[in-house]
Structures are given as C-alpha cells and as structure tokens.
Amino acid sequence: MNYYVKRLGRSLLTLVLVITITFGLTRLMPGGPVEYMRAQLRAQNPNLSTEEINQMVQAYVGVKPDEPLPMQYLNYLVQVLQGDLGRSTFYDQPVASIYANAIPWTLFVLGTALIVTFVISVTLGALLAYKEGSRVDTVVSSISVIMNSVPYYIAAIVLIAVFVTWLGWFPLSGRSSIDIAPGFNIPFILDVTKHAVLPMLSVILTGFGAQTLGMRGNSVRVLGEDYIRVAQLRMLPTHRIAMRYVARNAILPIYTGFIIQIAFILGGSVILEEIFRYPGVGFYFFNGISSRDYPLMMGGFLLISVAVVLAVLIADLTYGILDPRASSGGGDSEAY
Amino acid sequence: MSKTIQHERESDMNEETILEIRNASVTFDMDRGTSRVLNDVSVDVKRNEILGIVGESGSGKSMFADSMLNAVVEPGNLSGEIIYHPEDGQPVDLANADRETMEKYRWKEVSMVFQGAMSSFNPTQKIKDHFTETIKAHDHSLSEGMAHARELLTKLHLDPERVLKSYPHELSGGMQQRALIALSLVLKPRVLVMDEPTAALDLLMQRSILGLLAELQEEYGLTVVFITHDLPLVAGLADRIGVMYAFELAEIGPADQMLENPAHPYTRDLLNAVPNLNTPLDEMKPIEGSSPDPVNDHTGCQYASRCSLATSKCHSTDPPFEQAGDDHETACFHWERAREEIPMAIHDDVPTSDFAVQGKQSAEPVVTLDDVDVHFENKGGFLSQLRGESETVYAVNDIDLDIYENDVVALIGESGCGKSTLGKTAIGIQRPTDGSLDYRGQDVWETRDGGSGDVSFNEIRQSLQLIHQDPGSSLNPNMSVAKALAEPLKQAQSDLSFKDRRERILGMLEYVGLTPAKDYAERYPHQLSGGEKQRVALIRALFMNPDLIFADEAVSALDVSLRVEMMDLMLELQDRFNTSYLFISHNLENARYLAGKTDGRIGVMYLGNIVEIGPAEEMIDNPKHPYTKVLRWSTTDVDPDEDVEEPPIRGIDIPDPVDPPSGCPFQTRCPKAREQCTKEAPSLEASNVDGHSVACFREQDGDHPYWDSEPVEEVDLETDIFGPDLPPAARPETDTGSGSQTADD
Amino acid sequence: MTRTDRLEDYLAQRYETFLLAWSDWRFKLGLLVVVTFVLMGTAGVMLVPKPAYSDGGKWDAPFAGTENLFGTNQFGQDILAMLIHATPAMLLMIIGGAVFATGIGALVGIVSGYKGGRLDEVLMTISDTAMMLPGLPLIIVIGAIWEPTNPFIVGILVSINAWAGTARGLRSQVLTIREESYVEASRVMGVSTPSILRKDITPQLLPLILVNFVMSGRGVIFNSVALYFLGVLPVQNVNWGVMLQQAYEAGAVTSPTLFYTILFPLLTIVILSWGMIMLSQGLDRVVNVRVRARHEGGPQE
Ligand SMILES: Nc1ncnc2c1ncn2[C@@H]1O[C@H](COP(=O)(O)OP(=O)(O)OP(=O)(O)O)[C@@H](O)[C@H]1O
Ligand code: SF4
C-alpha cells in the first residue's frame, strides 16, 4: 500500500511543480510570455485601456498581470485544472482543443514505439545473456552500442533519406494521406501505419541498444544467482527457468531505466514530429515556439509533462506488481 | 515433540552402500594455473546413515557436496565416478550421466540443500509455486505431492497455508531454511545432501533444525550427508564423520571415535582449537599457519606445513589411507604417534575455573546505561503517517548496565534481539529513545547537545570505540594498513610527529604478529586475510586509547581455528591498553572464553531485554533464567553419545520485535510460563549470588502470584534443566549452586 | 613518508587504476576518439583556416581533390573546416554541461546518501521530480525565452535535469558504502563528516562519477545539437546542429547528391558520442568491483 501511496504522491507533486514552472516561466521570466503578450496586444490595439489589455492577456495566457502574485497563481492553477490552457494566438483557437486533437496521434506513435523497444530489448538482452561470449553476443552487443550512440533525430534524417527519398517506400510527412477518408477501414489503417512507421523506427532503433545491454547485464547476473542453480537442480524445464526465473528477475532493474526513457522519448516528440511534420503534441508545441505563440507553447509543455507523469505512474504501479518486494518498502535508513 | 532418536539403528542388515564416490576431483582453469579444489576424494555413503563432513572454509566441502549431484558450477570440471545404487535396479554413474538420466535421479533420488537458503528461492515467486513446479517437472501427482509438502512443512513446525502463500522475503531466515528442506524432500528422495544448512542461523534454530532433521531421517529412511564447518554441531547427529583438509579427505570414522580419539593430527588440532564449554580455557590452542593454495601441486601431505609431527616423508609422499580402528580410516603416516603425542584437551568433567588474566575492575563505572530504551519508528508513507499508523520496533527495552574499567561484558542472544543496538548505544553512536548513557558520571547525549561537563564530547567519542564483525569491510580498500592506522593516531594524539606515528604503527604490527611489519604496513586490505584484517581493525580501535571497545561479533566471521587466537590477542591487549570490552557473540562458547578469562560477566538478551547477567562461570554452571538454561542446554558439548533433540521450548520462531508479547518477553516460548507471566513483565533482580541478576518470576519467593497461577500450556519435558517447580528457598540444595538456601532479601 | 612519497603513492594507485581500464579495448578506442576531438578543438582550429564563403564553389562534391576534402555547402564554405571550427564551442558545452550535471548530481547524491533522514527524503523527492520532467521541451521553453549564447551556459541549460539521474545512481552507491564498517569506524574515531566523505566515500565513487561525467557529456551533444537543429537558440558561430539544419533546409535529405552535406556533420556527432559510450563502458572493470576482483585473480567466494 505504502509503495503505491508514495508513488502517487510523487506524481501529484511533479504535476504541481510542472504547473508552477509553467506559471513561473509565463509570468516571471523577463521578456517572457506575459510581457510579450502585453506589448503585442498594446501595439495591435493602441486605444484599449490597461484593464482591457490585461483581460485579454488573461484570456490568452491565463494570467492577469495586475493581480497580486498569489492570486495569479491560484487563478492559473484553477484554470489549468479545469482544462483551460488559454488561447492560441497563432491558430486563434483554444489551446486545449488543438491538443485534444493531437494527443491520440502522439500516444499512438510513441506508445507503440516504447512498448516495442521494451519487448525487443528484453528478449534480445536475455538471449544474449544465454549466449554470453559467443559471436552473436559480440556482434549484437556492438550493434547495440553503435545504435545507442545515434541521436534519434539523426536516425530520423537517415531513415527519411533512405526510405523516402531513395526507396520511396514511405510517405514523408503527415498522419495520413489527404485522399483517404478517415474511418475504421483497412486502407485507412494501412495508410496511418505507413505514416507512423518511420517515426516509430527512429525511436526503436536508437532506443533498444541501451536497454538491451542493460537486460543482458542483469540476465548474466541473475544466471549466476543461487536460485537458478537450485532450479536447475530441481530439473525444471529450461523454458520455465528462462521465463519465470531469469527474465522475470532481470527485468526488474531495467524497469527503472525504462521509466526514465519514457520522459526522454515523450520529450523527444518535439523534434521527431517536427522532422516528420507529424501533427502531434510536439509538432504544435514547436509551432508555438517558432511563432512565439506562448499559450500554445506553455500548454504543450504542460501536456507533455502530464503525459510523462501518467506514463511513469503506470510503469511504477505495474512495477509494484512485478516485484513483490517493492510494495513492502525497504527499511528507512538511519540518519547521521 | 522432542523425541529422542535411538542411536543404534537397527540397520545393520542394510549396511550397504547407497552412494559411492570414486576418485572425485574438481578443477578450475585459472590464469595462474589449474586450481584443484577437490582432490581425488573417495567415500562410500551407507544407506540410512547420517554422514557428517567437516572442514574449514575453503577446504572444498561445497565442491564435494556439488559433486555428489554432478552439479559443480560452470567452469568447474568434475572427474571420477559418483555411483548411485537404487533400492532396486542397476547402479548408475551420476558423474557421467546425460540429462535424461539425471532427470530420473537428481532431486528425485538424490536431493540437496544449498549453502545459503536465503538465496535459494526465486524472489519473485511464491513458495507454493516452487513446490508445484518441482512436482510438475517430475510428472508426479500434484495433489499427492502438495499433500506431502504440507505434511513436511507441518513436521518442520511451519504453518503450511501461511508459508505457501508467502513470498520468500516475507519469511525469516529460519523459516526459509525449513521451507527449503521441505522442498528438497517433496519428491521423497533417498539421499539428502546438505551444505551448511544451518550456518546462517541462530543457535536455537540450528538445534531445532537438527532435531527435526533427525526425526525426518528416521521417518523417511533418508540417507543424509551433512556438511558443516562446525565439528561439535554434528557430533550428536552424525553416525560417521569425515574431516576434509585442503581439498582432500583427511580422516573418516564413526562419530564417537572421531571426537574422542581421532587419529589424524589435523582432526586433533582442530578439536583442540574449537572453543567449547568442556575444555579448560588454558588448554585450547589455535592451529598456526594457513591452509595451502589449490593451485600449488599436491604432492605430499597437505597438512605437513602446519603439522607438528611432519617428517621429510610427509613432504614428499602422499599418505595413503590407513586403518586406525573399526571402520576408521586416516590419511597420515604417523597416526599412531599422533594419538600419543597430541593430547586431547577435552575432558569429560567440567573443569574448575582458573583464570589466566585477572580482571582489575574499578569501583566507579566507565559507562553507565540507565533505563535505556531504543525504539525504531518504521515511518511508512505520507498517508499512513497522517493516519498515525506506524510500526515501532522495540529493539532495546529498559536496560541498566554498568561497565567498569578493565571489564569484559559478553552479551549473547539470538539475531535481532537487540545486541548490536545495545552495543551501539553503549558507545554513544545510537541515541537512546529514552534513558541515559553516562560516561564517567557525565551524560553523553547532554554533552553532545551542548551541555557542559568536564569532558568534551570529542573526548568521550574517542574513548568509546568499536570493532566490527565483517573483516571484509572493516578497512577502507583504498588505504594501506599504515594509512588506516595513522588515522586514529592523528585523531587521538595529534601531537605525535610523523616519525613517532610510523614507529608506533610498526611496533604494534610487530606486536600482534603481522611481521615483517614494514611489509604489512604497505599492504592494502585485499592483500590481507580475514584474521589479519581483524587484527588491524583491533589495533585501529586501540590506538584511540579507548576506555571501552564494543566488539560486535568480532570473531564470528573468522575460521574456527583462528577465533581463539584473535580472542587471546584481544585479552593480551586489554592488559596493555587498559581498556574494557563489550563483546557480542551469538554463542556461549566464545562469550565464556572471553569473559571467563578475565573474571568478566555474561549477559543474555532476549527481545531487547537483558534477562540474565552474571559472572561468566556462574552463568555457565548455574544459569537461572529458563532461556539461559535452554541456551546452555543447546550449546553442544563435543559429545557424540548425546542424541540430538529439539530444544525444550514451546515455539521455534522468535516473536516479531514490532509486536512483542505482553508480560514476560519469553512467555511465548517458555516451557514454564504461567498465566502471571502473560500479565506482568519480570524485572531484572539481583539474586543471592553476587553480581548475578535474573528477570524471571521463578526466582521470586513463594508468595509471588506466579506460583499460584496456572501454566499457560502443559508441556512434557524430557529434560530436567528447569529444576523443580518450587520457589528458590524451597528447592532441595544442589551441589552446583553456591548458596541457594541463603537468600538474604 | 614524505609528501612526495605520498604523492607518488597516490599516483601509483591511480596509474594502476588507469592500467586496469587501459586493458579494456573499449576504453582504448573511446579514449582515442575523445582525444582526437580534443585535438581537433585545440590544435585543429589553429591549423585549419576558418571556413569562409570563398572556400570553394557552391556544393563542391567531397573527395574531388585535395581542396575541400569533405566538399562545400550551399554557401561555398568548406565542410571539414566548419566541422573543426565548431568543435571548440561543442567541447566547451560538453564540459560546462557535464561539470554542472555531474557536480550537482554528485553533491546531491553523496550528501543525500550519507546524511540520510529528512534531508535525503527532500533531496530525493526533488531529483525524482526533476527526472520526470520532459527534458527537451523544458530546455526548449527556457532556451526560447532566454536565448543564451555562451557555450558554457548552453551546456548547463541542456543538462538542466540531467543531474538527477546521476544523483540517484550515486546515492544508491553511497548507501551501500556508508554501511561499510570502515566508514562507521571513522565516524566513531571522531573523523569529521567532510573528511569521511573525502577519504572514505568519494574515492570509491570516482570511477562511477567519471562514467556519469562521460554520459552527461553525451547528453549535452544530443540536446544541444537538437536545439541548434531546431533553430531555437541564436547562432553565433559554426555549429554542428546548425550545419545539420542548413543542409536539411537545403534539401540534403531529399536530394541524394547533396546528402554528403548532412552526412559529415551527422557522422561527426555519432562518432563522438560512440567514443564517449565506449569510454564509459571501458571503465566497467574499474567500476564493477566484482569484475575487478576476478581480474586481480582468485575467486572471492
Ligand atoms: N568458481 C570457482 N573457480 C575457481 N575456484 C573456486 C570456485 N569456487 C570455489 N573455488 C575454490 O575452491 C576451493 C574450495 O571451495 P568450497 O566452496 O568447496 O569451500 P568450502 O569448504 O565449501 O568453504 P565454505 O566453508 O566457505 O563454504 C576454494 O579454494 C575456493 O576458492
Ligand atoms: S602425514 Fe605427516 S604431515 Fe601429514 S598429518 Fe600425518 S604426520 Fe602430519
């Protein structure tokens, strides 16, 4: 119980912190959103009163500049919690609705990529451990290291050059082709998949290396544990030892790595979706940056953060199921 | 419950061999050469016997155990033959069998309990799954198998339902060990190989498991090979005992002969080196030297470098096995001389105490613990804190203890009973939750918090030092011995010049036998053996010129033959440095050795309480508290004639210190507990013998309500160690007690 | 022992550690790569003239002659010269970022692990939270508002939450080390806390800190190149990320003949980051005590 409560508390805290950061950046940064908005609005509407300008600022960024700071913070908090992320200056639409449309796509691409990466790393890592020292081990391990040294956006560039420009197998950009009607039918699904393959591949190819090596190391260690010897002595079937004994115990430590990866990959959506011109959360976020559309930018940051917090929470909670020792909590260490 | 096992088994008819080990060798290829860690061992294991195999750490015992199941770890290479004789059918050579054959025999016929049960279970799988998967893997009927598993668990005093539902980490070490024994027996094997099955457990748990094992062996007609480093432990259990030295079998014979009149010099030396309660203190002596490296070549007798009888022949020729008695073989050329020239220190009569070092304790205590409590809060999460839910571990309760100058107090007790916490509190590194710690009459924690006093906190800090249990981590791996030893001198005597420091360090190294001192001074910890590290740690503590050293199981991690040596050194240096020891041990022998030699005291702790404390020999000869009596009873004398029984207690497992029992802490396991014991906690009260205090109602006068209340549970006891159920004044006089009639209160 | 003796002793010990690492081929390779880049950023800048619009024609193909070995870009600048002259700023960024991330991470991790209690709880909650922040968007937001130009500052900006992982890793290591008996012995002898941290704890952690340093450096490359590639940060000098962006915008990805303009900066980045991974993996022997024990001979059962 304890464990779950702790994790939940941590997630809430992160959430509050993220909101506070966005508020701080919005309100307090010199030359930040509020000042910028106010200056812009005043330039566009020279004959409005300060009060009216302030009200417009609030509509866009959710912060009313002339209120006392705590009030501003409180109002902002309430608005954000109600799902009001302000209004995009660039699209002139509520930020929330822009992102509501984009979220499923990002989750689809990155979620799939993450899961595939995880599955590949776990299987490959365990396999390499069994074949420790063999040729396959050396080759695959080396490849893993090399792939791990490639930034995902570089992989994206190379994939485009190879599969789009030279081979022409995949489309360059977008979520789906314009000429195919959206719906739950085979052509559309195929089309959507085609558009998503390269972004997914960029994540998978560059992400599997580190975790494969981690899994390999853990499996090698687990293979040396006493309980593996005892299991072998008990003449348990090899596949049961591989799955229930080796894999199960070796996954646990890399789970933490996996959790960190979530934040990394979701954050990476910005540049990935920009390269593939894939209208997801990162894409709009980046649009917000390049067009100085602060509400759009801040909303995007908030959303990506929330996604990370939720994903990490899910991962944390499942970890509790995976490792019976986690939920009983380690003894608190004595302070010096 | 505690059934005596007949020693003479009616098994002469099947005195046949069940497992034949022929020329078994295990080698490892290493950079330095081939390491031969089991060298040409041949033994016959007889049907239905308990064979004890004894050897020091690193002597190849585990390799021998692994060989019997053809389960030597990966790069290791087993050669020779392991022939198993099934009850009916052809003998099979397990050492050269394929997987299919192994499937028929391994675990099903020959099964094993590994050294270290704590790591034998898959941490992410419930105990139950371990049983079911084993049964299924061998195509046995699941329901029958599980029924047998439940039966085994019950016999091992476990609640089957609870244990099966648990994950390994939810069980205590003793429970895990018993569950593992059940798991190894679930397929009804004929042979059970046990590698140090009790090494990590407490004294009482060890005894309980041995008792249970003897019962199981009887009931299921098992053949048991019991491997241990602890010779006295198997004395009562085994029918035959084999002694291993340096990867070879040195001697094997019937248990009684092996203990009373062994023929091999090593066995004789080993028995003389083991601290025990029967040997006069000044007759115990350590074995000098250390055991050989497995990579060296193996010609000649392996023991020659340490043997007092060695001749040139011993160095050049391998001694063959010679008959040294009925069914008794020994690999020594001069075994007859050994029997004559190496006297055995063990005498049957309990020795009269004569002390080597006489303590000269002061009138004023150095350290006083006054009504000390130490409780740990297990805080739990934020929400449970809000709800006020938190667990409190009652580690130490209401303890009063005075330690004088040149004093030795040895504390014993089972693991988790708060020994270490009490020790840490006594040297001021653990703040008591309640009560006070005084250093020469000055409150330590008040001083620390800025209170005034004659002595500064820093001085107090330096006067109270400690030595740890694990030699492996007692020294900083990045510091040479000289550097590690310079540290305390810098702290305690900052005025010493570099040269003076160096001189003192070298002098001291010399003194404790780490010669050449210059060489040792430049060594790093990984270049020292466990015993050597422990000696450096002792010097480090002494260089602080402390008034009290807390030695937390300081010899437990050392090899049996090194313990006496280390304790002697501690005592010698006590004299030189004028210091006191608070020594912690989980066994009575070491406590008696150290405290007995200095006229010190032994204290017995149970669940955070000192239940009895008194002069060392008095505590051994005349224990008063039921718990001490059980401990005393369980401390195996090296006596093969006594049969193993379970200790006379009502429960095997210690209560959880988070939820201690009401009234007397020992009430849940005490065979003499009465209703009154569940209501009221006895306090530690002085008895009629000077300095001997006990916390038990049975030491109260006849008008105490204990004597009128009902027993909590009727127990049939076969031993009479608890004496008659009468108040002290009404007991018939015994010759051991020194004055039980003259109660002067 | 005199001062110089002790220095020698210290150096001998470090040298031993170095030899241990050197015995790993990955360490050798990694070191080679990193040293090459350091030379590029120091001596290379002095030997090779600054890239200029007059270096060659527009899009001169690579390996066509002795001039402009890697070809030129759309402005006629020599690509090799650009790569070399972008190195110093990148090295500064790496150092700035890695020093920042490792320094803060080590401080937080060591103090938190050793001190324990409330302080530990607070510090770890902060690091856990920092670890959950999506790094790149946060960096982009701050970068976009703040627009730093100094390479050191950029390095620090892009490592803004990288210290948290280091802190976590070191803390768990410290937790085991501080339970070692010799640390307690020092405490009991009255050795001061800073002294214990310096003599008993940190030396054990050095290899791990080094690994973290290298990995943070790699993170700096990844993130800073990304920021410049996206055009979030103002550009002052030549920069690998900017080279990527310019080539990308000029259609290097869609036109096979121009692909070299993006390939060279891309390879440069991958090679440096690969070298750094190799370096950190090569340190494995030094970090991993179990492996070390095996190396020194004799099983330590
Ligand atoms: N994997 C291995 N490779 C090489 N040598 C080994 C290996 N495992 C053990 N040894 C060596 O084999 C010898 C015997 O080891 P073994 O484990 O049988 O000792 P033991 O008598 O069981 O000791 P303990 O009482 O400590 O369990 C030792 O010298 C040990 O160092
Ligand atoms: S053979 Fe020689 S060296 Fe070996 S034990 Fe016998 S007397 Fe000693």
Ligand code: SF4
């Ligand atoms: S007080 Fe009662 S329960 Fe406690 S030890 Fe004495 S007899 Fe046993």
Ligand SMILES: [Mg+2]
């Ligand atoms: Mg062993």
